[in-house]
Amino acid sequence: MRAMSRLHRAMREVLFALVVAAVTATLTLIVISSAAALLFYVIIPIICILFLTATRTRVNVDPVTAVTDLKRYWKVMAAFTLYNVVLVTAGVLIAGNPGREWSRISTGFIISNPIEELLYRATLIPLFEMIGQRLFDMTSTGRAIVSTSIAFSLGHVRNLLFAGSVLARGAAIVNMFSAFIIGLFLGIVYSRSRNLVSVTIFHWWFNLQNQIIEYLAFLVIS
Helix, strand or coil, X not given: CHHHHHHHHHHHHHHHHHHHHHHHHHHHXXXXXXXXXXXXXXXXXXXXXXXXXXHCCCCECCXXXXXXXXXXXXXXXXXXXXXXXXXXXXXXXXXCCCHHHHCCCCCCHHXXXXXXXXXXXXXXXXXXXXXXXXXXXXXXXXXXXXXXXXXXXXXXXXXXXXXXXXXXXXXXXXXXXXXHHHHHHHHHHHHHHCEHHHHHXXXXXXXXXXXXXXXXXXXXXX
């Protein structure tokens, strides 16, 4: 009986992994699609809102909780900033002057980050929790966080696919790894508060401080 129980559990784990792979592959195709902008900025938010409404999934939009989360996790944010300083410094030492790539600060993330958080955290985390519960009789927020972090990392695969040099490919791989780690952190924050404002602000900070560091590096070495 125990052997059969272990076998059934192993089969459930394999099925769960296959579902995760299917979802992440679909998200990757969306990202590299020629219609990515329409899908990302229009269709995906609509699908997410419909899913959340139909399943009555709780999503908090609470600035007060966001302030509490900022106070709670500021050391983690500082550590990520230091990590980015190290990465940018290493990139300059290896590749030299990055040219125009670091010469400006883009503001596109202000719009894209809330949509990414609506998708990867507010929608996919409860979706994977529901899949585990309804299909495989197991609910694991931890698995859901890891799965969505993989999906979030694959969402940055475009830079790797279109990298024009060995250094660019290396930078893209590091970027995907960083996205996975950030995805884990954002997933943990969201799983505790279910607050969309918190993870959106954190995501904004990750992108803003990274661009500021790159821009300052560009000014120094130009």
